[in-house]
Structures are given as C-alpha cells and as structure tokens.
Amino acid sequence: MRNVRIDEQILRLFEEDGARSIRNVASLLEISIWKIWKIVRQNNKHAFHYTPVQGLQNNDFNNRVRLCRFLLHADVDDPDFLKSILWTDESKFTKEGILNLHNLHHWSSKDENPRVKRQRLFQRRFSLNVWAGVIGDRIIGPH
CATH class of the missing domain: 1.10.10 (Arc Repressor Mutant, subunit A)
Known part of the structure; x- marks a missing residue:
C-alpha cells in the first residue's frame, strides 16, 4: 500500500x-x-557526486592567468620546456581523516545536473601530503 x-x-x-x-x-x-x-x-531523482575544488583567494585568478601565459610563451620558445617540468599528483590526509567522495551526494532531478562543487581549504588545516611526480620519462616518488 x-x-x-x-x-x-x-x-x-x-x-x-x-x-x-x-x-x-x-x-x-x-x-x-x-x-x-x-x-x-x-x-526522477539522482545522486550526483560532488566535485572537490580548491578554495581560491582574491588574487588567484590573476596569478593563474599569468602562469598560463608564461607556459604558452615558454613552450613556443622551447618545445622541450614542458619536459623539464616536474608534474605531480597528490593525496592529502588531514586530522579529520580521508575525504571519501563516494559518500557525498547531492540529490537532484535527473534532468538537471547541478555540477555541485564542495570548496575545501586544506591549506588552513593540518594535513599530510603524499605525492609522486613525473619529469620527462621518469617517475619520482611516492614521497
């Protein structure tokens, strides 16, 4: 019933x-x-996963644009420039534990994907960062 x-x-x-x-x-x-x-x-409801995003400060946009312009010009001047950059990936562990995004949802109509973001300010809290990197064709780490 x-x-x-x-x-x-x-x-x-x-x-x-x-x-x-x-x-x-x-x-x-x-x-x-x-x-x-x-x-x-x-x-017709669906559980959408959050997209974690870094909290930005007021001047971050200008700094990011400046970095992008630098990389575009450096790559044109020296085609091997990007091979000399250490590209990294990281995982952060905080005193609150590991953030498990599979347990975070936002319920909304299937017809509308809200593209939900969850702002995190890790730099303002204690955290342990584990990372590895790639430079050219070499893997460095994990550290």
Missing part, C-alpha cells in the same frame, strides 16, 4: 537538504532504505 504522505516527506527532506543520505532519511522517518530508493527513483 502506498502512503502519499510518507512519499512527500521523503521528497521534502531531500529538497530541504540535497546532501542528505538515504540512511539519514530512512532513520528520520523510521522506514527502510529500500523504500527511500524506490521513491527517489520514481520521482
């Missing part, structure tokens, strides 16, 4: 906070997670 009032409560909770979890709503309404999944699917 379908209870329209429960269905409306489920949808209202996700509209109030698009980052709510299925388990949170099931716990609040004391119903199964499978019922929640059924209702969100029937109402």
